[in-house]
Amino acid sequence: MTAHEQIISLTERMGDSIIGQKHVIERLVIGLLANGNLLLEGLPGLAKTRAVKAMSTNLEADFSRIQFTPDLLPSDVTGTEVYHQAGGTAEFRFEPGPIFANIVLADEINRAPAKVQAALLEAMEERQVTVAGTTHKMPPLFIVMATQNPIEQEGTYPLPEAQMDRFLMKVVIEYPPVEDEVEVIRLVRGEEQRKNAPKKDGSDKPVMIPQEAVFEARAEIGQIHVAEAIDRYIADIVQATRTPGVLDADLARWIEIGASPRASLGLDKSSRAHAWLKQRDYVDPEDVRAIATDVLRHRIALSYEAQGDGMTSEQVIDRILTLVALP
Template sequence: MTAHDQIFDLKARMGQSIIGQTDVIDRLIIGLLANGNLLVEGLPGLAKTRAIKAMAKNLDARFSRIQFTPDLLPSDVTGTEVYLQGAGKAEFRFDPGPIFANIVLADEINRAPAKVQAALLEAMEERQVTVAGTTHKMEPLFIVMATQNPIEQEGTYPLPEAQMDRFLMHVNITYPPVEDEVDVIRLVRGEEQAAHAPAPDAKETPKEIAQQAVFDARAEIGQIHVSDAMDRYMADLVYATRTPARLSEDLGNWIEVGASPRASLALDKCSRTHAWMAGRDYVDPQDVRAIAHDVFRHRIALSYEAQGDGKVTDDITDEIIKLVALP
């Protein structure tokens, strides 16, 4: 099987346990292939954790879940030096924390204080962790997928802008349509019945998809053609968030702080991945527009006037896409 076939096999397997969230599955796979970290936000019960675990289950990768709580310590995430005695000698040895995995689920990341959140910064950006002056490298396949609840504020610690910017995309999960919710009920009921039913005859379980499929896909994505006009279009979209008044008076009043250069890099990576998943060897404006909301959602700071007008970042992105000229 080609890398493309294997990745779409992964997508199909995830779709068997996640109903009505096709866009979310696509975004998780784009994040994996683009070698970036994801912030997944949604109300309780919308399968944020389930979607990430479904990816890890079907991929030949080491999965780790960190439940963020107010009493968590940075060493609980990164690991620490342990003093060991035996055989006539004593030494400090590094005991790796749960961050040393291929797919790391940082569940309810905003429930831990800032110093614990900061423990993820080096791993997310530099793909390494430094403890007691020694640097420990992460594995080649490494991605942090963090979840948070957007409505619960009591006992939470909002992520600082510096860490938010390190997430490649901010994926928003919404309620499924009623038809899909019916399928969710049936799916979970079937899983419960299967768990209590007599063990069926042994069936060959599908083989996990090898990590090499991800690396091969990344190599192919690196060869996707991006024209000079598309480079300029992506840069224009990001630049528009910094000088919004040049596009319209409303945008000038609504945007407090624009996106950083990381947004341009994220647009490039994600649009190439989107084009590869669509079976094309070049990027067109539709690829950029398809992922622009996820790239901008956590990088644009809205003014009080925008919040007073009931605007959210997606509304601002819609307006920017409408006003920035196509190449």
């Protein structure tokens, strides 16, 4: 199988475990292919954790889940030096923390204090951890997928804008339509029945997607052609968040802080991954528009006037995409 066929197979297997969340599945796969970290935001019970587990279950990768709590310490995430005594000798050895995995689920990241968040985000950005003067590298395949609840704020530590910027995309998960919820009920019921059924020898278990397929896909994505006009289109979209008054007076009232250059880089990487999934060797403006909201929604700060007008980040981004000229 080609790398594309294997990644599509991964997407389809994830879809078998998660009903009605095609957008979320596609964004998780794009994050994996673009080598970026994702922030999943949604109400409890909307399959945020299940989505990440579905990817790790079908991919040949080590999975680690960190449940963030207010009493968590940075060393609980990164690991620490432990004193060992054996055979008359004694030494300090590094015991890796749960962040040393291929796919790391940072569950309810906004429940951890600032020091723990900073330790995690440093590892995300630098792809390494330094403990007692020694640097420990992350594995070649390393992605953090963090979740947070948008409504429960008591006992939480909201991520500052500068730290939110470290995430390639922020994916918002909505309630499923009633038809999909019926399928969810049947899916979970079937899983319970299979779990309680007599055990088989496991010979019918599907072969997991190898990590090499991800690396091959990333190499192919690196060769995707991006025209100069597309580069300018990406830059114009991001620039519009910084100088909104040039496009529209309302945008000038609504946007307080624009997106950083990380937004441009994120749009470039994500749009190339999106084009590759669609089996194209070039980036189309629709690739940029398809992922723009997820790349930008956590990188712009709305003003009090925008909140007073009932505007959301998604609506503001839609207005920008409408006003910025297509290449």
